[in-house]
Amino acid sequence: MSLYLLRRLLQAALVMLAMSVIVFVGVYAIGDPVEILISPDADQMERERAIKALGLDLPLWMQYLSFLGNALRGDLGRSFVFNEPALQLILQRMPATLELAFGATIMALIIGIPLGLYAGLKPKSFGAKCIMTGSILGFSLPTFWVGLMLIMVFAVQLGWLPSTGRGETVDVMGMRWSFLTWDGLRHLAMPALNLALFKISLVIRLTRAGVRETMLMDFVKFARAKGLTNRRVISVHVFKNIMIPVVTVVGLELGSTIAFSVVTESVFAWPGMGKLIIDSINVLDRPVIVAYLMIIVLMFITINLLVDLSYSALDPRVRLENK
Amino acid sequence: MTALTAAAPTLEVRNLQTHFFTRAGVVKAVDDVSFSVGRGKVLGLVGESGSGKTVTGFSILGLVDEPGRIVGGSILFHGQDLAKQSEEQMRQLRGNRIAMIFQDPMMTLNPVLRIDTQMIETVQAHTKVSKEEARQRARDTLGMVGIPSPDERLKSYPHQFSGGMRQRVAIAIALLHRPELIVADEPTTALDVTIQAQILAEVQKLCAETGTAMIWITHDLSVVAGLADDIAVMYAGKVVEKGEVAPVLDMPLHPYTAGLIGSVPSRNKRGEPLKQIPGMTPNVMRLPPGCAFRTRCAYATEVCKQEVPFGEVAPGREVRCFHPLFPAKQGEAA
Numbered sequence: 001m002s003l004y005l006l007r008r009l010l011q012a013a014l015v016m017l018a019m020s021v022i023v024f025v026g027v028y029a030i031g032d033p034v035e036i037l038i039s040p041d042a043d044q045m046e047r048e049r050a051i052k053a054l055g056l057d058l059p060l061w062m063q064y065l066s067f068l069g070n071a072l073r074g075d076l077g078r079s080f081v082f083n084e085p086a087l088q089l090i091l092q093r094m095p096a097t098l099e100l101a102f103g104a105t106i107m108a109l110i111i112g113i114p115l116g117l118y119a120g121l122k123p124k125s126f127g128a129k130c131i132m133t134g135s136i137l138g139f140s141l142p143t144f145w146v147g148l149m150l151i152m153v154f155a156v157q158l159g160w161l162p163s164t165g166r167g168e169t170v171d172v173m174g175m176r177w178s179f180l181t182w183d184g185l186r187h188l189a190m191p192a193l194n195l196a197l198f199k200i201s202l203v204i205r206l207t208r209a210g211v212r213e214t215m216l217m218d219f220v221k222f223a224r225a226k227g228l229t230n231r232r233v234i235s236v237h238v239f240k241n242i243m244i245p246v247v248t249v250v251g252l253e254l255g256s257t258i259a260f261s262v263v264t265e266s267v268f269a270w271p272g273m274g275k276l277i278i279d280s281i282n283v284l285d286r287p288v289i290v291a292y293l294m295i296i297v298l299m300f301i302t303i304n305l306l307v308d309l310s311y312s313a314l315d316p317r318v319r320l321e322n323k
Numbered sequence: 324m325t326a327l328t329a330a331a332p333t334l335e336v337r338n339l340q341t342h343f344f345t346r347a348g349v350v351k352a353v354d355d356v357s358f359s360v361g362r363g364k365v366l367g368l369v370g371e372s373g374s375g376k377t378v379t380g381f382s383i384l385g386l387v388d389e390p391g392r393i394v395g396g397s398i399l400f401h402g403q404d405l406a407k408q409s410e411e412q413m414r415q416l417r418g419n420r421i422a423m424i425f426q427d428p429m430m431t432l433n434p435v436l437r438i439d440t441q442m443i444e445t446v447q448a449h450t451k452v453s454k455e456e457a458r459q460r461a462r463d464t465l466g467m468v469g470i471p472s473p474d475e476r477l478k479s480y481p482h483q484f485s486g487g488m489r490q491r492v493a494i495a496i497a498l499l500h501r502p503e504l505i506v507a508d509e510p511t512t513a514l515d516v517t518i519q520a521q522i523l524a525e526v527q528k529l530c531a532e533t534g535t536a537m538i539w540i541t542h543d544l545s546v547v548a549g550l551a552d553d554i555a556v557m558y559a560g561k562v563v564e565k566g567e568v569a570p571v572l573d574m575p576l577h578p579y580t581a582g583l584i585g586s587v588p589s590r591n592k593r594g595e596p597l598k599q600i601p602g603m604t605p606n607v608m609r610l611p612p613g614c615a616f617r618t619r620c621a622y623a624t625e626v627c628k629q630e631v632p633f634g635e636v637a638p639g640r641e642v643r644c645f646h647p648l649f650p651a652k653q654g655e656a657a
């Protein structure tokens with residue numbers, strides 16, 4: 001097991017290194033921040049001083065090496081715009097994004113699993129057909145448009161929910177969280193639902209497919225032949241088996257949910273990392289962009305590892321092989 | 324219980340019909356099946372693949388899934404018609420007074436649940452006992468079917484057992500409530516010959532001891548010869564021949580039964596080629612009118628195009644054929 005972990009960590013380090021090159025070169029290719037950062041009426045002297053101060057006069061490979069050296073010491077550079085460490089900027093906004101992504105994931109599971117179960121157990125019913133049609137909408141409607149519609153209906157017309165910001169927050173371990181206050185939860189509801197929409201559809205489809213497949217298995221029939229109630233057959237025998245793919249996929253999706261929260265955060269003015277990265281891209285704030293992308297990569301790698309570990313906790317057949 | 328019902332067989336199936344209403348048409352998987360099994364007796368149910376053996380078993384347990392339905396006949400368990408019971412009444416019987424063992428031991432146990440979970444839930448589905456008592460019952464039953472160190476094995480997952488051991492676990496689960504009837508659907512086909520023989524001997528002993536009636540579904544006539552008291556031969560959803568094992572195997576009266584016996588290696592004289600039943604198993608969706616075996620039968624005549632009645636043609640011998648294969652002199656006597 002520890003050997004397995006060691007191998008995974010080594011792999012992770014290599015992936016991070018490769019990604020850092022790609023990200024660095026990619027961001028360099030996007031454009032020259034000098035044009036945006038330095039006012040057009042600055043004279044040549046001022047320009048050169050600024051370029052030097054930002055380290056933009058060095059050749060690319062030297063910039064990369066110094067970035068790498070600093071990164072290893074936990075320093076991902078200073079934002080050109082805020083003149084604060086990029087890492088700190090991002091970490092400040094991370095709780096907002098995390099609670100949005102986790103809120104969306106939990107919502108997707110709470111709503112998606114029961115609907116998927118129903119659709120899988122009664123595939124011919126009218127309800128199941130409605131659910132499946134709904135899930136196609138969830139897949140295909142663009143997130144920003146649904147977000148705007150949600151605001152139109154629940155904020156503007158009905159006035160039930162606030163449409164922007166995080167609301168009241170509570171400080172825990174130096175981080176601000178919305179989900180701990182009623183007002184914060186009210187602010188979280190709409191953006192989380194917006195972000196969850198795609199995942200709800202995904203969970204519905206996965207659960208339904210899993211139920212339909214599992215119901216045909218001999219062990220389900222055998223469970224019924226033992227005289228178990230339908231309830232127990234479904235809630236234990238079927239459920240435990242369908243949770244394996246659902247957890248795997250939803251877990252792996254968590255990374256992209258965090259990455260794609262950009263759209264939702266912009267629509268609902270949710271002050272998370274996504275909003276920061278959009279603003280930073282607009283002004284070509286390179287250190288922030290690079291730091292953000294590196295953190296996302298790290299997050300993907302961590303989530304992958306956690307999913308693999310929880311997968312082996314759910315499926316005893318995998319558990320044995322890892323030992 | 325009155326003396327009259329006590330003498331009645333444990334299970335009596337009469338003219339059972341189970342059809343599947345698929346989009347492509349009606350599949351008459353079971354279409355007129357009758358047999359009975361008494362206390363402590365074993366009935367061998369044989370027939371080619373697709374002849375409806377498994378569906379017959381599922382019908383008895385009330386486990387026929389959509390789009391299938393029992394459309395006719397009765398299944399009398401101690402005189403009580405199972406085809407007319409509610410789902411909850413059937414649930415209380417299943418795994419309790421009527422148990423089933425499935426063909427493929429690799430597929431019958433839930434891969435993500437421990438053996439103890441799968442056994443304890445079965446005990447608790449039918450009796451109000453504490454988890455600890457249920458575990459003890461599970462452990463004792465595992466020991467009974469020959470699983471070494473059952474206490475430890477209870478904590479294992481199915482994939483940690485071999486095929487033969489898994490089938491023993493499944494048999495133990497079937498035996499947990501000392502059922503009055505066990506439907507065993509080819510339980511040893513997937514196992515190798517020595518393990519098959521061991522399990523057969525043990526099951527036979529257990530049934531004799533507890534008075535359990537058993538329906539043993541199989542392709543294998545040699546298993547039937549060694550294990551069963553009675554035999555029912557199925558072809559295309561119908562029982563075509565029924566009787567005590569020894570007379571039926573010694574002198575089959577139905578051409579299909581004779582063909583089955585002819586294709587068993589050990590029964591052929593050495594050097595003689597194995598006989599095969601010519602032709603293919605018919606498609607149950609498009610059976611020819613009259614005798615379904617007609618297209619493959621060497622004895623078929625014009626009359627075989629009519630509906631064949633199932634009836635006694637000699638004492639204790641029931642056959643569905645217009646031209647039963649009596650040896651010449653018996654044929655004249657009959």
Ligand SMILES: Nc1ncnc2c1ncn2[C@@H]1O[C@H](COP(=O)(O)OP(=O)(O)OP(=O)(O)O)[C@@H](O)[C@H]1O
Nearest residue numbers: 343345350352371372373374375376377378379607
């Ligand atoms: N769910 C179903 N839908 C449609 N047809 C079915 C269904 N289940 C079984 N059948 C049909 O019923 C017929 C009998 O099947 P059954 O499984 O009882 O055969 P069997 O005698 O047990 O064969 P084997 O020896 O291969 O196990 C087959 O033709 C099969 O196609």
Ligand code: SF4
Nearest residue numbers: 614617620627644645
């Ligand atoms: S009824 Fe006719 S076709 Fe059918 S088995 Fe008998 S002889 Fe053959």
Ligand SMILES: [Mg+2]
Nearest residue numbers: 376377378508
């Ligand atoms: Mg079968």
